[in-house]
Amino acid sequence: MKQMSKIVRTITNLVYGFIIIFGFYVIVHGHLTPGGGFQGGAIVASAFALLLVSYGSLITKKFLKKDFLSIMESSGLTMFIVLAFLGLGITFFYNFLANIGGWFGNTPVIGPNPGDINTGGVIPLMNIAVGLEVLSALGVIVLLMASGAEFTKKKENS
Amino acid sequence: MNSFVEIVHIFTLTIMIIAALLAVIFKKLLPSVIALSVASLLLSLEFYLLHAPDVAIAEAAIGAGLTMAIFIFAIRGTR
Numbered sequence: 001m002k003q004m005s006k007i008v009r010t011i012t013n014l015v016y017g018f019i020i021i022f023g024f025y026v027i028v029h030g031h032l033t034p035g036g037g038f039q040g041g042a043i044v045a046s047a048f049a050l051l052l053v054s055y056g057s058l059i060t061k062k063f064l065k066k067d068f069l070s071i072m073e074s075s076g077l078t079m080f081i082v083l084a085f086l087g088l089g090i091t092f093f094y095n096f097l098a099n100i101g102g103w104f105g106n107t108p109v110i111g112p113n114p115g116d117i118n119t120g121g122v123i124p125l126m127n128i129a130v131g132l133e134v135l136s137a138l139g140v141i142v143l144l145m146a147s148g149a150e151f152t153k154k155k156e157n158s
Numbered sequence: 159m160n161s162f163v164e165i166v167h168i169f170t171l172t173i174m175i176i177a178a179l180l181a182v183i184f185k186k187l188l189p190s191v192i193a194l195s196v197a198s199l200l201l202s203l204e205f206y207l208l209h210a211p212d213v214a215i216a217e218a219a220i221g222a223g224l225t226m227a228i229f230i231f232a233i234r235g236t237r
Contacts, residue, residue: 026215034215035215039215039216042216042220042223043215043223045219045223045224046219046220046223046224046227049223049224049227050227052227053230053231138224142227145232146231149231149232149234149235
């Protein structure tokens with residue numbers, strides 16, 4: 001699939017990193033601000049789609065490997081279910097890290113405050129796992145759609 | 159203040175209906191897909207005005223970003 005014009009490629013070079021950083025911001029701040037794992041993963045996957053639309057699938061395949069994204073998706077789901085089973089001493093999905101200090105364990109401040117990212121217990125870790133899974137899954141979907149369209153075009157022309 | 163919010167609601171919904179009609183009326187494929195994307199983006203603005211920012215972020219990323227990219231791949235496959 002051929003690439004688009006030089007204007008589109010320059011704007012993509014400028015904007016691509018900022019979109020990915022914003023997506024990871026939405027993932028990591030999932031327990032404080034609107035958004036979370038699914039929304040941030042969809043934003044990062046839309047950055048992948050922008051790269052794929054502007055540069056074409058032949059150059060993009062050097063940066064985004066389908067096998068690597070598939071492994072990341074499986075590891076995200078495994079991380080989520082392992083975090084759910086780790087609280088099984090009390091109940092399934094028990095928040096065993098909250099309010100004990102250490103990793104994401106601070107007690108939340110009562111009243112109006114700018115927000116402490118080191119709170120929430122196991123919720124931020126689950127947001128990170130869901131974000132990893134969603135961005136890899138949507139990236140695999142977009143990559144397969146692009147290569148499928150190219151394959152169909154080549155088959156009809158021959 | 160309240161009437162201002164109502165005016166913005168009516169404006170957004172009117173432009174959304176116009177964009178959805180344009181997506182049907184256009185003869186070329188690429189402008190039709192872009193009109194559909196504009197309707198989806200205005201739907202996300204409407205979700206934000208109705209105090210649902212979670213749904214607004216998801217709608218803006220999936221409805222206006224990924225769906226339009228997949229439609230563009232399909233259009234490139236036709237010619």
